Amino acid sequence: MSFCDDCFKGKPDLPLMTWSHNQEPRRKTEHIGGTKCYVATPTVDYPKDKVILFLTDAFGLALENNLLLADDFARNGFKTIVPDMFNDDPVPISAFEPNSTSTWDRVKWFSNHGPQHIRPAIDNVVAALKEQGVTVFAGTGYCLGARYVVDLAFDGVVKASALSHPSLLVIPDDLEKYRDTVKAPLLINSCTTDQQFPLDAQAKADEILGAGKFAPGYRREYWEGCTHGFAVRGDMSDPKVKAGKEGAFKACVEWFLKHM
DSSP: OOOOGGGGOSOTTSOOSGGGTTOOOOOOEEEETTEEEEEEOOSSOOOTTEEEEEEOOTTGGGOHHHHHHHHHHHHTTOOEEEEOTTTTOOOOGGGGSTTOOOOOOHHHHHHTSSHHHHHHHHHHHHHHHHHTTOOEEEEEEETHHHHHHHHHHHTTOOSEEEEESOOSOOTTHHHHHHHHHOOSOEEEEEEEEOSSSOHHHHHHHHHHHTTTTSTTOEEEEEEEEEETTHHHHOOTTSHHHHHHHHHHHHHHHHHHHHHO
């Protein structure tokens, strides 16, 4: 398994949603279970026993788009925790620049940030939140983060899952395992151009999980004219990408309102 070029492309500095325009991240971080986390808390009353785990793309907490998106979940009434899955070593923002002189090595970075490194950080956060009284977790994962939402679902940690342009899934094995072993309803935001979750994989997901085959609930949204990464790093000047980016977020909110 590996990344694709689109995992490191996009618009890193544009606001996410129409209601985030002219906003800046709240920039509240704290250590939870020894893992640094970005914490987005609703400003209105919210259920203290429920949390969304926001598992990011490879840019992690360094990408403001991720933080703004977490803030938007909080604005919709969900306390949202974004673990630093990469221990202060995300893919550098300079990777967005096609002519960057950065010495960042994709292959080396990937080898240093495998499941044996990432999953313990997530598990520590979950354990600490349980000690604080959290009993219901939902997972929303983007690109690389989607892989770990699926793994959390396999282990019965999350009550609902939402994946946006997922990376590193094994098709059809992961989909069949999800159908056969998981109770968490699954939403997938897919798009037109995606080497990590291409059209044939999208069709396979529908074949395995759709038409009532997965009783807990399955829904796949398809955003035409969008490319892998659109739900976080999409170019908001493109009307189709803007519609996909905002529509994918809305779909996640509706999914969690229904299933958390």
